[in-house]
Amino acid sequence: MRHVDAEQGAWFAETFDLLVAGVGQVVLGKERTVRTALMAMVAEGHLLLEDAPGTGKTSLAKALAACVQGTHSRIQFTPDLLPSDVTGVSVWDQGRGRFEFHRGPVFASVVLADEINRASPKTQSALLEVMEEGNVTVDGVSHPVGTPFMVIATQNPVEQAGTYRLPEAQLDRFLVRTSLGYPDRAATLEILAGARDRTGDLEPLVTTAALGEMSAIAGRVHVDTAVLDYVARLVEATREDPRTVLGVSVRGALALVRCARVWAASAGRGHVLPADVKDLVGPVLAHRLLLTPDAELDGVGAHDVVADVLERTPAPTVRLV
Template identity: 75%
Template sequence: MTPEQSIWFAETFDALVSNVGLALLGKEHTVRLALTAMVAEGHLLLEDAPGTGKTSLAKALAATVQGSHHRIQFTPDLLPSDVTGVTIYDQSTHRFEFHPGPIFASVVLADEINRASPKTQAALLEVMEEGQITVDGVTHPVGRPFMVIATQNPIEQAGTYRLPEAQLDRFLIKTSLGYPDRASTIEILAGAKDRTTNLTPRITTQAVGTMADLAQTVHIDEVVLDYVARLIEATRDDSQTAIGASVRGGLALVRTAKVWAAAAGREYVIPDDVKDLAQPVLAHRLLLDTEAEFAGVTAIEILGRILETTAPPAVRVG
């Protein structure tokens, strides 16, 4: 990435954040994380109470990049074919035709994903990892960009199926929206309408692909890579974790750090980029041991301690 390209990237990224922010007031940091996941070609997991703006975020992202948006309400009786699509025999043409499911969209909101059966949850694994769906032996690409925003309700756990660690690992970032501050709440109440309907696209879906390719050319020094490696090793060695971050978690941290750096107008990654993203990228990948869970310890607290005790590179990078 050249300095000129990094300036264009940062200006474009800020324009996207501002546009989404017109629909999602007072949530700039979360919007930046969501756009980072999109440009890094990953997926987002939101753990939030109902009514915090999860659907608005998905619709605003799709509208901003001139893409399509589908919402899937996950329920216990949802079948995998309800998500991926189905092949139906057409008597007029005497041929089998594929009818795509709602997964074929730029931004897919998988609402309350943990309410569906494990079999239906597993239907998302291939498309989230490889960007394609295989039905009756035929592969169907979903296009680019493609992003799943899945939600979980942290309060109501009755009748839910906990996401297995293998599937949690497929989500690039996990975060929450939370409730807006009072000033933003008053502004939302004053409008009392869907703010996503008036959003105009800022870039095309092809331009998002260009940004994704460009972000991967951001330089990351070996000392920063060593810092990432020491962080994920520390999550495995911590006494309160049963399973730490995998190599996939380390790769996710590198991918997102490159986008974060480019969004700041830099063509190289600094340790602060890694520190900013360590918790949203790694926390959901940690499995705590039984004693720590009973004691009320959280993965966020463990990562906070690891970030404090793991020294970042002291040399200048970039």
């Protein structure tokens, strides 16, 4: 496999920073979260934004879509939303004497699934199936959604009345879960001074072809055997922790490596460091854990378990042959 040279690394880092700055015009004071979200996009994964109302989840998703020169759509999830409202439906064309497939809003480069936990499990599954397979099957006919394809789902973890919690098996389909939190005072003052939605002012900063090239470059970032072993030991530690019923799957380990490659490339490097893995353990692995009832009663969270696992798992200091 051809590795990443210095010129490619510099272009990747410069383009990544350009996108961070573009999204940062809308989502103020949250550079770390913006970088994490963009990492998920370049890694060709899906993003789950989980936070309290009014923290800018939808604004972040809309800004990410606006910065990429592709199509985007927004689906407001409600209890009465049907799977066909997401994927599309076949309609009888009397003139042609046959069924014609009418594409749903899921056929877009970036799909914003707003308040995904408000729809029924059947509708959630319809979207999550497309996320995994990359196509919609209606009446036995497969319809590819195309590339790039990214779902950015939001959910409010505070108000659970009338919602349907995403099962752990479906949460595992999201490459990254992150949150925004409230802005600091300086960012709040700037938001109040603007007092309007700035996403409409954003222009596309990269083409979908450039985004694809970034993904290809990230895929060639070198990961030493010692770093792979470190990832393996981390996920094994989550499975062995007495506070977990279900630890991180192999899919989760692969996701961590994919994200670490993008994270390293965003710093202009052609190789992954253990520090890259440490930076991403929380957003990539925490939502894949299922805790025991006793741990939940004691107030232990998935991020607490991940932090403990990270602390007791030594990082590699030498390369493995």
